[in-house]
Amino acid sequence: MDSEVELENGGIKVDGELGWGKSLPVPSVQEMVRNDSEFVPERYIQESKDRPLDSTFCPKFNEIPVIDLTLLINGDEDELDKLDFACKEWGFFQIINHGVPEEVLGEMKAVVADFFNLPLEEKKKYAMAENDLQGYGQAYVVSEDQKLDWGDLIYLMTSPLEARNMKYWPTTLSGFKEAVEEYSREIERVSEEIMASVSLLMGMDKNGLKRLHVVRKQSMRMNYYPPCSKPDLVLGVSPHSDGGSITLLLQDDDITGLQIRYKGTWLPVKPIPNALVVNIGDVVEAWSNGMYKSIEHRAVTNENKARMSIATFVIPHEGIELGPVESMMQDQPRMYKTMKYLDYIIHSLGRKMDGKAHTNFLKLENKS
Ligand SMILES: O=C(O)CCC(=O)C(=O)O
Numbered sequence: 001m002d003s004e005v006e007l008e009n010g011g012i013k014v015d016g017e018l019g020w021g022k023s024l025p026v027p028s029v030q031e032m033v034r035n036d037s038e039f040v041p042e043r044y045i046q047e048s049k050d051r052p053l054d055s056t057f058c059p060k061f062n063e064i065p066v067i068d069l070t071l072l073i074n075g076d077e078d079e080l081d082k083l084d085f086a087c088k089e090w091g092f093f094q095i096i097n098h099g100v101p102e103e104v105l106g107e108m109k110a111v112v113a114d115f116f117n118l119p120l121e122e123k124k125k126y127a128m129a130e131n132d133l134q135g136y137g138q139a140y141v142v143s144e145d146q147k148l149d150w151g152d153l154i155y156l157m158t159s160p161l162e163a164r165n166m167k168y169w170p171t172t173l174s175g176f177k178e179a180v181e182e183y184s185r186e187i188e189r190v191s192e193e194i195m196a197s198v199s200l201l202m203g204m205d206k207n208g209l210k211r212l213h214v215v216r217k218q219s220m221r222m223n224y225y226p227p228c229s230k231p232d233l234v235l236g237v238s239p240h241s242d243g244g245s246i247t248l249l250l251q252d253d254d255i256t257g258l259q260i261r262y263k264g265t266w267l268p269v270k271p272i273p274n275a276l277v278v279n280i281g282d283v284v285e286a287w288s289n290g291m292y293k294s295i296e297h298r299a300v301t302n303e304n305k306a307r308m309s310i311a312t313f314v315i316p317h318e319g320i321e322l323g324p325v326e327s328m329m330q331d332q333p334r335m336y337k338t339m340k341y342l343d344y345i346i347h348s349l350g351r352k353m354d355g356k357a358h359t360n361f362l363k364l365e366n367k368s
């Protein structure tokens with residue numbers, strides 16, 4: 001099948017290929033800052049309502065739950081209850097005792113830093129092509145006058161092997177491929193453990209979520225946020241929710257940048273060294289009939305220091321029919337439609353991220 005689908009952003013999706021959308025080319029923020037560390041062009045200055053509030057305005061420093069993965073694996077009921085609460089109330093939690101060796105985390109951060117430290121000409125060899133979201137560049141840029149994020153990224157499909165496009169992998173960079181592969185395997189194990197517990201909580205056997213994916217895919221978005229002379233006016237990543245099933249984020253230990261929308265206010269997620277931040281994506285929100293929420297989040301920048309983060313997305317096969325599972329419709333009515341996941345991806349990728357707006361597409365009318 002190779003029917004073409006026109007995207008709102010002007011890209012063309014050919015069914016059966018991986019190019020699901022495209023993002024317009026934008027300048028490298030890192031390069032801009034290297035040339036002039038003071039200047040912030042108009043295109044990066046957010047409308048007043050979207051600007052990060054000064055952190056001293058944050059009403060209360062609530063902390064997202066911390067889950068001990070080893071306890072969870074050992075069948076600890078209290079930890080499972082904590083996970084249930086974390087998924088319902090927060091959609092976000094940090095995991096500790098996850099068993100990923102510190103060296104693997106360290107290597108991963110080091111190769112990502114090495115990549116962004118390459119000269120621009122070198123990085124451009126891995127630039128996103130037309131009609132592709134993999135590679136070095138930006139995501140969700142669909143018009144010339146939309147506000148831009150203060151960051152650069154490289155996005156790669158990491159698993160399964162056939163989904164990789166090695167032309168975007170900086171394989172000449174010593175140790176990059178090895179570090180990504182090792183980290184990818186570890187994250188796969190950790191995500192399976194989390195999904196096994198979430199499956200139980202959703203009234204399925206522990207392989208329930210695994211089966212629903214049909215084929216589990218994994219991709220990584222490696223973000224680099226240069227320092228910004230006006231951090232109160234820009235955003236590193238605009239508000240969005242993640243379109244996969246779950247996301248596992250590795251972030252710098254010493255710089256707070258990630259914020260989640262919690263009861264209408266933006267709360268910072270304070271890094272715990274060597275922990276992973278996990279969040280529920282749109283797919284689990286739909287499967288759980290809205291019980292577990294895919295929470296809106298964003299990243300802010302820092303005046304003095306660059307920040308890096310590595311988001312690993314677990315994604316089901318694009319051919320699945322996405323909709324609530326039976327066990328989640330016993331005590332409450334169906335809140336979400338059933339739709340082909342590919343149609344949802346095309347819908348989400350074809351527009352600028354606007355918080356959670358795109359997930360309304362998944363909901364039945366009049367259900368919010
Ligand atoms: O940098 C961060 O903390 C957030 C990144 C993120 O949300 C993403 O890549 O989807």
Ligand SMILES: [Fe+2]
Binds near residue numbers: 240241242297311
């Ligand atoms: Fe995200």
